[in-house]
Amino acid sequence: MKQRKIIITGYGTVAKEFVELLDRKKEDFVEKYHTEFKVVGVIGSIGMIYEPDGLNLSVLYNLPKGSLGISQYASMKDLTVESPALKGDILLECTPTNLETGGPALSYIKQALESNMDIVSVSKGALVHSLPELLERANANGCQIKYSGATAAALPTIDIGEFSLAGSNILSIKGILNGTSNFILTSMSEGNITFEEALHLAQEKGIAEKNPDLDIKGLDSACKILLLANGLFHTKLTLEDIAIEGIEKITKADMQRAKINGCEWKLIASAKKQGDKLILQVKPEILTPENPLIHVKGTNKGILFETEEMGTICCVGGASHPKGAAAAALKDVINLIR
Amino acid sequence: MKQRKIIITGYGTVAKEFVELLDRKKEDFVEKYHTEFKVVGVIGSIGMIYEPDGLNLSVLYNLPKGSLGISQYASMKDLTVESPALKGDILLECTPTNLETGGPALSYIKQALESNMDIVSVSKGALVHSLPELLERANANGCQIKYSGATAAALPTIDIGEFSLAGSNILSIKGILNGTSNFILTSMSEGNITFEEALHLAQEKGIAEKNPDLDIKGLDSACKILLLANGLFHTKLTLEDIAIEGIEKITKADMQRAKINGCEWKLIASAKKQGDKLILQVKPEILTPENPLIHVKGTNKGILFETEEMGTICCVGGASHPKGAAAAALKDVINLIR
Missing domain, CATH: 3.30.360.10 (Dihydrodipicolinate Reductase; domain 2)
Structure with a gap:
């Protein structure tokens, strides 16, 4: 049985739908892909909630999106909101897009690649800004970058x-x-x-x-x-x-x-x-x-x-709602392990 | 650098086009997929031509299809036409379809799975006859079976x-x-x-x-x-x-x-x-x-x-000519190594 620990940066609508999908399907994936996928951390503007054995996704999904949900989860589970650290196998990047600078996404992705994490990016900013450089770094570290969520989401394009x-x-x-x-x-x-x-x-x-x-x-x-x-x-x-x-x-x-x-x-x-x-x-x-x-x-x-x-x-075709984008990100997460 | 040795069963039009495509693209694949793909054997009704370091594909492609091409290749290269043996990593199955019995394809695929080979099947017969059983055997041996060429070829369906x-x-x-x-x-x-x-x-x-x-x-x-x-x-x-x-x-x-x-x-x-x-x-x-x-x-x-x-x-869409079917088989061969 493989195990893949996911860190999510940016807990907006798509990330929330991802959490719901993964929570509902994770048992199936154990059987189908012989892999246990866990979200171990979520990073928002106020900091990170982190549980090395995996967050409780059904609890998390029922809280509000954004920093509010993160802080509520922390107090419910008596966790400290930590300063962000990318400790996992896969970074799911969902922060708001910044096309000019790449935004915080760019530094999250760079840090994650330094830690040999694979990347699934839903947001476009960092990739539009620096994809070739990021792909080079990924290649050098034996990592992959997938980004269906940034290129028409549920419509298969790059696949x-x-x-x-x-x-x-x-x-x-x-x-x-x-x-x-x-x-x-x-x-x-x-x-x-x-x-x-x-x-x-x-x-x-x-x-x-x-x-x-x-x-x-x-x-x-x-x-x-x-x-x-x-x-x-x-x-x-x-x-x-x-x-x-x-x-x-x-x-x-x-x-x-x-x-x-x-x-x-x-x-x-x-x-x-x-x-x-x-x-x-x-x-x-x-x-x-x-x-x-x-x-x-x-x-x-x-x-x-x-x-x-x-x-x-x-x-x-392809659904254009946030669940469709979340499903596209989930597909990328699965295809990483193939 | 990975290496994958391919055995082709059935040297008809699609197999011939596959040989031409692979010959033309094999250098690219070394760079792109870090893998050397070689056709080491071709099996027809008269027997097998086999060279452990790979057949010369440009020579082979310029000979006729079927047993004629196989025997001409053998005499040009001073090879004996051997009795079939599945000595490779991938079986490319292209024999004529027999829906009733599965035809020779069925026993080729079974033998190949026993030798832990992956399967790429262009012909439908054996799969229509016994896919669930073959998938089980493949699973047990850690092998894969791909068959884009049998399900609408160049149109992506199963992918x-x-x-x-x-x-x-x-x-x-x-x-x-x-x-x-x-x-x-x-x-x-x-x-x-x-x-x-x-x-x-x-x-x-x-x-x-x-x-x-x-x-x-x-x-x-x-x-x-x-x-x-x-x-x-x-x-x-x-x-x-x-x-x-x-x-x-x-x-x-x-x-x-x-x-x-x-x-x-x-x-x-x-x-x-x-x-x-x-x-x-x-x-x-x-x-x-x-x-x-x-x-x-x-x-x-x-x-x-x-x-x-x-x-x-x-x-x-998807081209319906033999080159399209050969390209679909080639895609399967590549996706096997991912």
């Missing part, structure tokens, strides 16, 4: 490249990787409404944030294609290498003109081999009816791999 | 269940797993022609065989869903447990009636949890426009996983 297309030559990746902008485009197309009206609708439904720039201007999609490219093609590209164009200039007339021919505007993030180079871009494109990504509607996402040996493979 | 949905609860699998019957249905729908006309067209194009029963009566789809179900749900079902209905009774009128509502007839192979049971069936179904499988046209294939935690995930 397909890594496992399903292992040994094949991937010529290009094209993805609809941002649910909010796709919801806006779908609403414009189906409701014959303007960009502003569709954005407002998305905000009313809680799909778009008050400041929707990250989604509609293409930066979120750019982060995801960057992580996919650097992971699958072993490039060392940065956000500056990506030509990024958002969806905010698409008009009602543009949309309806495309529809006449059965086409649709979609925000496509792509990585394409061109000679020795890999060209990354994010921009709205008119998809023809033959393109399987044209059927990705609403907040759904999709990814299309063009390969030399296996033809084109398109994957769509 | 998605195994890797991308690891830890999630799969509620159902629905697939369009047979390209020939899907080509016939697409032709009927798009060309407003009868089943017989569409079958004739498929035969003219070399898509359907002279005796097309295996494809149109649903048996091929049944084999694939059986292998997916027994692999992913750890059931011990047999072909007898599947209610199988083919596409041969669908009329032009049926087809056009469905189309009025934007629907399409598709041959769906499904595995669905119902309480403690897993229900397997193959039958033509009318898909509504919301079902992502409705867009699977021509000889394409597709698979839809419904999960508890990750929502629905649909994957379509």
Whole structure:
């Protein structure tokens, strides 16, 4: 029986759902993967709760998220809130994303790699900032970094490249990787409404944030294609290498003109081999009816791999709620032990 | 540096394409997977060619397939055609499928497992006949059995269940797993022609065989869903447990009636949890426009996983030529070492 001790940094919604999933499934995993997974520590802004034999996950899950839950758990179990220390086998990184500096996630990941821990990252910031460097460190220490939660979560993206297309030559990746902008485009197309009206609708439904720039201007999609490219093609590209164009200039007339021919505007993030180079871009494109990504509607996402040996493979769907993201992180945790 | 010695049984088109792919990519794999993959033996009906340090794959690939190629290779390299012996790490099973008895594949696989070899099977027969028993033997000996090539080849099916949905609860699998019957249905729908006309067209194009029963009566789809179900749900079902209905009774009128509502007839192979049971069936179904499988046209294939935690995930595409099947086998070979 193997044992894997997990430390979680950042106890937000996804981390909480992860705790619930692991608590419910850990017995199954003993049988199926011959491995006992334990969360031994959770680190928030106030410090860490740590129990070397594993926290009681059902107790933890029923407490609030964030520092409040951490401090309540500590007092219930008569624990001291310690200063953070990465004592485990796997770091599950869930702190809020900071694209500029990598945020605390970056130093957590570096520390964890120094302690020979594997990494499962749900947050994008540190990876967008420094994935190639982190992968090098991981490699040198015999560790792995997985980050399905940061690249479209429940939709399999990097897995397909890594496992399903292992040994094949991937010529290009094209993805609809941002649910909010796709919801806006779908609403414009189906409701014959303007960009502003569709954005407002998305905000009313809680799909778009008050400041929707990250989604509609293409930066979120750019982060995801960057992580996919650097992971699958072993490039060392940065956000500056990506030509990024958002969806905010698409008009009602543009949309309806495309529809006449059965086409649709979609925000496509792509990585394409061109000679020795890999060209990354994010921009709205008119998809023809033959393109399987044209059927990705609403907040759904999709990814299309063009390969030399296996033809084109398109994957769509995947729940976009926090439980879906938590399940994606859990999948990464399991795949680490294989 | 790891080393993996491969023995190929059955030197047909797919095996030949595998040899070409491995020859072209083996240097890359040393770098990427720190593993040297060698084909040390090829077994055909006349016997085995064997070189413990690896056959010369570029020489082999340029010879004819089948026993002719094997005997030509032997005389070129001054080798004796030996009696078959499974001396390697991985068996790549490519002999012709025999659904009734499992054929020679079954005894090759059993022998290989006894020698603690991992199995990559492209042919379905032995697995359809005895997968649960073979998996048990493999488990007992610490071996793995992979068979992407037998379950829709280049379309990722079992990988998605195994890797991308690891830890999630799969509620159902629905697939369009047979390209020939899907080509016939697409032709009927798009060309407003009868089943017989569409079958004739498929035969003219070399898509359907002279005796097309295996494809149109649903048996091929049944084999694939059986292998997916027994692999992913750890059931011990047999072909007898599947209610199988083919596409041969669908009329032009049926087809056009469905189309009025934007629907399409598709041959769906499904595995669905119902309480403690897993229900397997193959039958033509009318898909509504919301079902992502409705867009699977021509000889394409597709698979839809419904999960508890990750929502629905649909994957379509994958080349259906022998190189695609060989690439699927190569992927399995690589994933064995992870």
